[in-house]
Amino acid sequence: MLTLDLNDPRPLHEQVAAAVRQAVASGVATPGQRLPSARELAAALGVNANTVLRALRDLRDEGVLEFRRGRGVSVLRPPDGRQVLLRRSRELLEEAGRYGYRPEDVIEMIKELS
Structure with missing residues (x-):
């Protein structure tokens, strides 16, 4: 069901979460469907179970997954791309501010990429 790209520079937990x-x-995994255990996913992907757990916690925090004691992890709803992008944009602007860049500077950088 899931695969990772070993050439991807992102941290493994981010790759697992993205997958x-x-x-x-x-629609491969649908709301209400229970996911394999973190150990099973880790074994299938060839990564540490803690890496998978971190990815699953991130997805729980996004509202995509639900953790239920005794029932494991199940799909709650599809990801809301807009909310994810807004959160990441906020993080980007905070990081840019630490380097002295204004939001307008970041917008110009993004325009250069397209």
Whole structure:
């Protein structure tokens, strides 16, 4: 169900979260469906179980997954891309501010990329 790209520079937990997010968004994993255990996912992906747990916690915080004691982890709803992008944009602007960049500067940088 999930695969990772070993050439991807992102941290492994982000790659795992992205893979699960994609599975849910594409309908491979549907609301109410229970996911395999973190150990099973880790073994299938060839990563540490703590890496998978961190990814699953991130997705829980996004409202994509639900943790239920005794029932494991299940899909709650598809990811809301707009909310994820807003959160990441906020983080980007905070990081840019630490380097002395204004929001207008970041907008110009993004325009250069497109």
